[in-house]
Amino acid sequence: MLSERARPARVRKHRHAPWFAVAAVCVGAFMGQLDASVVTLIFPSLQRGFHAPLAAVQWVALAYLLTVIALLAGAGRLADVAGRKLVYLQGFAVFTAASAACGFASSLPVLVGSRVAQAVGAAMLQANSVALVVTSVPPRRARAALGAQAAAQSLGLAVGPLAGGLVVGLAGWRWVFWINVPVGLAAIVAGRYLLPRTRAPAHVSVAARST
Numbered sequence: 545m546l547s548e549r550a551r552p553a554r555v556r557k558h559r560h561a562p563w564f565a566v567a568a569v570c571v572g573a574f575m576g577q578l579d580a581s582v583v584t585l586i587f588p589s590l591q592r593g594f595h596a597p598l599a600a601v602q603w604v605a606l607a608y609l610l611t612v613i614a615l616l617a618g619a620g621r622l623a624d625v626a627g628r629k630l631v632y633l634q635g636f637a638v639f640t641a642a643s644a645a646c647g648f649a650s651s652l653p654v655l656v657g658s659r660v661a662q663a664v665g666a667a668m669l670q671a672n673s674v675a676l677v678v679t680s681v682p683p684r685r686a687r688a689a690l691g692a693q694a695a696a697q698s699l700g701l702a703v704g705p706l707a708g709g710l711v712v713g714l715a716g717w718r719w720v721f722w723i724n725v726p727v728g729l730a731a732i733v734a735g736r737y738l739l740p741r742t743r744a745p746a747h748v749s750v751a752a753r754s755t
Contacts (some may be wrong), residue, residue, distance in 0.1 A: 550743035555737055564577045564738040565680035570696035571731045572629075572636060572669040575724065577641075577697045579666065581704030586717040592718070594652040607656050611663035612670065619671035628672045628742040630678070631699040633735050635668025646721035648752065662728055677706030 548668035555561055583605045590601045623631040642662035673693055680688040711719050 545639065548630045550741055551737060561738075562681040562685065562689070565740060566677055566692055567598075567659040568731065568735045569632075569673050569676050569680070570693055571727070572632065573673050573693050573696040574700040575639070575727060575731070576612075576666045576669050577700030578704045578707065579662065579700075579724065580605075580612075581701045582708035582720055583608070585705055585708035586712055587722055588710055589717040590652070590742050591698070596652050600652060603656050604652075604659055608659045608663040608666070611660050612667045615664060615667035619667045620675075623668075623672050623675070623742075628675050629646070629735070629739045630741075631668050632672045632676060632739065633732055634673070635665045636728055636732045637665070637734065638662075639665030639669065640721070640725055640732070641665075641722045643724035643728065644753070647718040647725075648685070676739060679742055 550556070551561070555564065558564070558635065587601050587604075590596065590604065593597060594601070619631065619635070639662055642658050642665055645658040646655055646662060648660055674690065677689045677693050678686055708720055711723065
């Protein structure tokens, strides 16, 4: 995952290839907003589990949001240099690994630190989602594609509290984070094969960057 790779020719030539790419981006848009909204539902469980006051537990949400805001611009600039597909997939890898770490957290400070790492991945996702959508579809379809991406974000925000309540009630607060792991791994594989590369090697022509 140190360089962008072209999609398989079979995917690239498919008539729905642009929408395959949009769907891959929508997964990241959904997951980022879901995780931003779901955490408040686990505050009571965290207070009991870590014997911590609400003021301390709130940092599980605040650390995530503040880190995403602080890193969005930098993640976008990094993607301009290294390639948006590359940074997007690496962001999903960071997000997924940090989600697993959140689930295994043995103390509140460890959980907050893992949430910061998770937010680093989320910033890498969110900083690139719109640009990936725009570069993946024909100009005449850009508005519809951006609408789909925005809808995925809104759905994540709306579903978060409901999903969080169900997961906490059925399996415990740690599964709020662990459930991201299989989804994240699937999204990395999907992105590898469905997203077009945005930065071609030096010896490759500019026209080849749409692969």
